Amino acid sequence: MEKSFILHMLTTAKNLSPFDVNMALDAGWVSAVPYTNVEASEVKDLIQDVIFSRSAKALKRTGIFIGGRDTKQATDMLKAAKNSMFSPFEVSVFADPSGAFTTAAGMVAAVESELDEKFNTTLAGTTLLALGGTGPVGQAAAVLAAQAGAKVIIVGRQLDKAQHVAELCSEEFGDGKIKILVGTNADIDDYIKTAEVVFATGAAGIELLSAEHITAATSLMVAADINAVPPSGIVGLNAFDNGKVIEGSQCGAVGLGALAIGNIKYKTQSQLLKQMIDSEKPVYLHFEHAFEVARQIVKSTK
Numbered sequence: 001m002e003k004s005f006i007l008h009m010l011t012t013a014k015n016l017s018p019f020d021v022n023m024a025l026d027a028g029w030v031s032a033v034p035y036t037n038v039e040a041s042e043v044k045d046l047i048q049d050v051i052f053s054r055s056a057k058a059l060k061r062t063g064i065f066i067g068g069r070d071t072k073q074a075t076d077m078l079k080a081a082k083n084s085m086f087s088p089f090e091v092s093v094f095a096d097p098s099g100a101f102t103t104a105a106g107m108v109a110a111v112e113s114e115l116d117e118k119f120n121t122t123l124a125g126t127t128l129l130a131l132g133g134t135g136p137v138g139q140a141a142a143v144l145a146a147q148a149g150a151k152v153i154i155v156g157r158q159l160d161k162a163q164h165v166a167e168l169c170s171e172e173f174g175d176g177k178i179k180i181l182v183g184t185n186a187d188i189d190d191y192i193k194t195a196e197v198v199f200a201t202g203a204a205g206i207e208l209l210s211a212e213h214i215t216a217a218t219s220l221m222v223a224a225d226i227n228a229v230p231p232s233g234i235v236g237l238n239a240f241d242n243g244k245v246i247e248g249s250q251c252g253a254v255g256l257g258a259l260a261i262g263n264i265k266y267k268t269q270s271q272l273l274k275q276m277i278d279s280e281k282p283v284y285l286h287f288e289h290a291f292e293v294a295r296q297i298v299k300s301t302k
Contacts, residue, residue, distance in 0.1 A: 124149030132202020
């Protein structure tokens with residue numbers, strides 16, 4: 001009798017995300033078992049309980065998902081999980097805190113596609129503002145864009161927090177190979193004049209880019225917003241907009257709404273969860289793997 005597909009889902013938060021549970025079960029995992037309020041020091045024991053309770057064959061039907069609200073914690077837990085295993089006692093692990101890694105991957109892949117299709121260019125060399133960029137999605141998106149060659153400026157309410165996040169992105173997630181600049185909301189009026197790409201990744205229901213900003217953004221090509229809760233993070237942008245010219249833009253800038261991005265995010269997370277099931281060897285998945293999949297999804301729909 002074949003063993004069940006069991007996904008052990010770890011989170012540092014009080015509750016496990018119902019979104020992630022639904023995604024896991026819909027992707028083919030038979031059981032999704034929650035572990036909440038998990039501390040980093042507990043990861044090793046949890047992982048070894050997982051791997052030593054099943055045969056090597058059954059471990060191919062076993063996986064670990066890492067959620068939570070903090071990108072560094074999730075990344076550290078992913079590393080701890082990997083370091084707690086050894087052949088043949090290994091299982092696949094996928095980190096996606098707050099869905100941030102797959103959301104960021106979907107956004108950056110969609111922006112890349114619009115730049116190529118509408119403006120015959122790439123992210124390389126563009127000036128990019130990550131508004132509300134100190135949060136989980138902003139962090140992952142900033143790293144992916146910087147790795148693709150963009151000049152990224154994380155813009156937040158507090159300069160010291162933005163600086164801390166920029167350093168985290170560069171050193172922890174970018175292996176020290178990228179540089180990310182910082183600014184505050186007070187600087188947006190100046191930054192928007194030369195911005196070519198904008199990511200709006202702030203809290204739900206907060207407008208980050210006004211009509212005046214859109215008018216002043218004479219170099220803007222693409223603006224993307226992950227906020228599906230009215231009002232939009234970018235004025236005049238509908239959650240369903242998918243490459244439509246932004247109202248009031250003097251240069252034909254196009255917008256990507258939250259649900260257009262969310263469609264790519266959904267497919268990306270689903271594919272990665274299925275990859276864990278289908279892979280013959282253990283895989284360790286994070287934002288860079290999500291980006292690879294998101295790019296493929298966007299390409300296949302063109």
